[in-house]
Amino acid sequence: MxxxxxxxxxxxxxxxxxxxxxxxxxxxxxxxxxxxxxxxxxxxxxxxxxxxxxxxxxxxxxxxxxxxxxxxxxxxxxxxxxxxxxxxxxxxxxxxxxxxxxxxxxxxxxxxxxxxxxxxxxxxxxxxxxxxxxxxxxxxxxxxxxxxxxxxxxxxxxxxxxxxxxxxxxxxxxxxxxxxxxxxxxxxxxALVPLSFTSGEFENLNALAGLSLPVKIASGSKGSRYGACTFNEDLLLTHKGLSGPAVLQASSYWIEGEPIHINWIGSAASGSSIDCGELFASEDSRLKLTENLLASFMPLRLAKAFAEQKNLLGRKWAEVSKKDRQALQELITHWSVKPAGTLGWKKAxxxxxxxxxxxxxxxxxxxxxxxxxxxxxxxxxxxxxxxxxxxxxxxxxxxxxxxxx
Ligand SMILES: Cc1cc2nc3c(=O)[nH]c(=O)nc-3n(C[C@H](O)[C@H](O)[C@H](O)COP(=O)(O)OP(=O)(O)OC[C@H]3O[C@@H](n4cnc5c(N)ncnc54)[C@H](O)[C@@H]3O)c2cc1C
Incomplete structure (x- = not known):
């Protein structure tokens, strides 16, 4: 024996x-x-x-x-x-x-x-x-x-x-x-895996691959298997989609077919004293170009991409209508995107x-x-x-x- x-x-x-x-x-x-x-x-x-x-x-x-x-x-x-x-x-x-x-x-x-x-x-x-x-x-x-x-x-x-x-x-x-x-x-x-996107949803952002910034990210839903969660972490734009700690965390809660939600103003989102509403409304801001104003919160390259998406690139803030301002603010604070998938077991x-x-x-x-x-x-x-x-x-x-x- x-x-x-x-x-x-x-x-x-x-x-x-x-x-x-x-x-x-x-x-x-x-x-x-x-x-x-x-x-x-x-x-x-x-x-x-x-x-x-x-x-x-x-x-x-x-x-x-x-x-x-x-x-x-x-x-x-x-x-x-x-x-x-x-x-x-x-x-x-x-x-x-x-x-x-x-x-x-x-x-x-x-x-x-x-x-x-x-x-x-x-x-x-x-x-x-x-x-x-x-x-x-x-x-x-x-x-x-x-x-x-x-x-x-x-x-x-x-x-x-x-x-x-x-x-x-x-x-x-x-x-x-x-x-x-x-x-x-x-x-x-x-889980803890980068997310990929179809090119249509991501057109002007994957040109910014390599850029990293703090964001607030939310994923999942209350009634789902693992619920929902929000994280204040760094996000990294890549050629294939989104990565960085914020996205890895969000990926664990992500439900296939559902969007994730990003507030790109991470510093404001994580509770710093910057209030984007106030800044957008301030007298000083009126003379700034839209992209330069956004660049107070995020890298200029990303600010330009957002301004471009709303046809506001090169426009003075004072000249932007209230409706367009609100649309831009909504875009950067409530950006929703549906991932196509994850990068799978190799990258998880x-x-x-x-x-x-x-x-x-x-x-x-x-x-x-x-x-x-x-x-x-x-x-x-x-x-x-x-x-x-x-x-x-x-x-x-x-x-x-x-x-x-
Ligand atoms: C790139 C990467 C970075 C990570 N960084 C961190 C980090 O910094 N902090 C953190 O907390 N977690 C991190 N993790 C997660 C962490 O590594 C795992 O959660 C942890 O190792 C799990 O421990 P485990 O013992 O269950 O499995 P493992 O550590 O994976 O050990 C499993 C063992 O089982 C063996 N095995 C598998 N199949 C068989 C088989 N059929 N027969 C015999 N043996 C088998 C494997 O060879 C391996 O030795 C990371 C993971 C990855 C992939």
């Missing part, structure tokens, strides 16, 4: 390695299996190479899930301050960039090294590349068939992540295993959907109907906002699971 592991974790990414380290240090005999040649690739490319490893303000409202309450227990048990303590104990330098987002000073590789060190401290065995061929079993004894032979375990933890970036080994394996056991899976969809940072949280116990991540079968990290129907929340979910769900193995 081969050795029986306390737990076999399938997937050695953020959630899998973290869970393995914690469980190992709690005295469990843990084996991690991964099909990739290199582990931690998503961590390595995250946060522009510096890994936005958590967020100071991470809380349940930063997550999309059919059941928004599901994350509460795990996040409360392992909040971002706990991961920060771990980072500090490894003397990894970090800084806050924007709205509580914490990044490594040096490199994302430090997070990968930390996870491997934690696994080593827990005596975890890690094998890769290994092809997983089958998973079967029941409470107390699970059988994992691999190209290197069969392994036995008391518990099996699915941690193969989401579908983004297939080029670095992303698969739907955890979702396939959930379905194999009859668990419901919420259809996966790319995370997956919406996954194993339905109704199937799992929120305190342990265990399948309610299959004792000993767990799902953690991105494969669960829990998707974080941009800004370190997705890693925070990987740590928190991994921690909850590790304590239950």
């Amino acid at each position: 081969s050795k029986i592991w306390d737990a076999i974790i399938i997937g050695g990414g953020a959630a899998g390695l973290f869970c393995a380290g914690v469980a190992g240090q709690l005295g469990k005999k843990v084996l991690v299996l991964d099909h990739s040649e290199v582990l931690g690739e998503k961590i390595r490319i995250s946060g522009g190479g510096r890994c936005n490893f958590t967020n100071l303000h991470s809380n349940p409202s930063n997550f999309l899930s059919l059941n928004p309450h599901f994350v509460k227990s795990a996040l409360a048990r392992y909040p971002s301050k706990e991961f920060i303590k771990l980072i500090q104990s490894y003397r990894i330098g970090y800084h806050e960039k924007h709205q509580g987002q914490l990044f490594c000073d040096d490199s994302a590789k430090q997070i990968i090294d930390l996870l491997f060190a934690e696994c080593a401290n827990g005596g975890v065995t890690i094998r890769y590349p290994v092809k997983i061929q089958s998973i079967s079993g029941k409470a107390g004894e699970w059988l994992i068939g691999t190209d290197g032979g069969q392994e036995r375990a008391k518990s099996v933890v699915m941690a193969t992540g989401g579908l983004p970036v297939p080029a670095i080994g992303a698969t739907a394996y955890s979702l396939d295993i959930a379905k194999q056991f009859g668990l419901k899976v919420i259809d996966p969809r790319p 940072e995370v997956m919406l959907g996954g194993v339905d949280t109704k199937e799992l116990d929120g305190q342990t991540m265990m399948a309610r109907s299959y004792p000993g079968l767990y799902f953690i990290g991105e494969c669960v129907d829990v998707t974080g906002h941009l800004g370190g929340h997705n890693f925070q979910w990987a740590w928190a769900s991994g921690f909850a699971c590790a304590h239950s193995l």
Whole structure:
């Protein structure tokens, strides 16, 4: 009879390695299996190479899930301050960039090294590349068939992540295993992803590719699967459509066929003292050309594009009719556009959907109907906002699971 592991974790990414380290240090005999040649690739490319490893303000409202309450227990048990303590104990330098987002000073590789060190401290065995061929079993004894032979375990933890970036080994394996056991899976969809547009809708704006500015963006609708949300963030115009943090955030709430709404006066929109209504009405403004007046709020190239769209380019503000002024103001503060689609899994940072949280116990991540079968990290129907929340979910769900193995 081969050795029986306390737990076999399938997937050695953020959630899998973290869970393995914690469980190992709690005295469990843990084996991690991964099909990739290199582990931690998503961590390595995250946060522009510096890994936005958590967020100071991470809380349940930063997550999309059919059941928004599901994350509460795990996040409360392992909040971002706990991961920060771990980072500090490894003397990894970090800084806050924007709205509580914490990044490594040096490199994302430090997070990968930390996870491997934690696994080593827990005596975890890690094998890769290994092809997983089958998973079967029941409470107390699970059988994992691999190209290197069969392994036995008391518990099996699915941690193969989401579908983004297939080029670095992303698969739907955890979702396939959930379905194999009859668990419901919420259809996966790319999220935190740039949006594309048909050329008709976007004609004079894609000539401005490369331009970035703060905007207020709104997407989704109250009655829809994940509701609606508004963000004050930077938007980037690209050759293919719209990107930048504002659009990535909005993409998670976007409903196919529906418009997104942009107020291009980001600084005014985010509550600064600039009031566009007042400025448009001021005596000084009367002598300005329309595009120069708009340029008080946005880059001149964009201001010209908007003025052109309303046939007001080169016209003094004083000469513009009240009706045309209102139409222009409406255009820049309530710009609605219907995206044609997203740039798909290649460009997405995370997956919406996954194993339905109704199937799992929120305190342990265990399948309610299959004792000993767990799902953690991105494969669960829990998707974080941009800004370190997705890693925070990987740590928190991994921690909850590790304590239950
Ligand atoms: C470009 C990019 C940048 C990102 N930046 C950030 C950021 O800065 N902050 C943040 O919070 N989040 C970020 N994310 C999201 C974050 O990387 C993920 O949410 C997180 O890695 C999910 O952890 P996980 O362990 O569930 O999955 P992963 O970390 O993806 O790990 C899954 C593991 O499973 C393995 N695997 C897959 N299929 C199989 C199979 N069939 N058999 C065996 N093994 C398998 C993979 O090889 C991988 O090692 C980013 C994502 C991308 C794509």
